[in-house]
Amino acid sequence: MNEATWDDRYRLGIAAIDRQHRQLFDLIADLNGLIAVHAGAGEIQAVLQRFQRWAEMHFAAEETLLSVTGYPGHDSHGEEHARFLATLERNIKLIASRPLAITQTDISALLTDWLRAHILKNDREYLPHLRASIRDLP
Template structure:
């Protein structure tokens, strides 16, 4: 199954939606690279890109949430930190055993993204809409 962007993940916040799409596209490139038997260096570069995209996106989201006084910001930041820890751990494990972990990363990331957008990010969107801020 490809990590494909779906409009049901639209938050209505342009920069957030663009970054979500970028994350899905990076996960999809990673999956295709792994399935296509790409070189270890290419896969590792895509993993690094995924981590950088995630860090940039989380920073953007957290800044938006702080700006508008989102009450669940602390929980959301905690989820982001946990995800980044997991990604860094998976990246380190990939360096030790590329074949065993290569397919786990895109599957893990895709599942996390879908859950996080649906449960976490839409809570923020609901908060903004209730205050006529979105």
């Protein structure tokens, strides 16, 4: 089982964004907990959909910040988010309709790998711009 725990490596220093990232890690940990106790498909679906809604909300918040501050990489960052949401949607449908096509552990690993890599690379890239643009972030 992958370790989906938050640690300081993921801290960007922007409280609202850090809170949302943390919430996404917590939801993956919930998913892993359900997988570990062999929870039913309904419960797995529910937590995946909760993750999906939080991811959509977080991406919208992040893209708004990048857009209003005129981040040059706004479009490509938004495309990264959209690609991930499409992959997530596809996999949620796949596990619901053909549970043998993909394992719950595969989905968990996909979410964890993407979230880690995206925060450490793509989200970190906008930090200097955001810090310079906004002085009084929450």
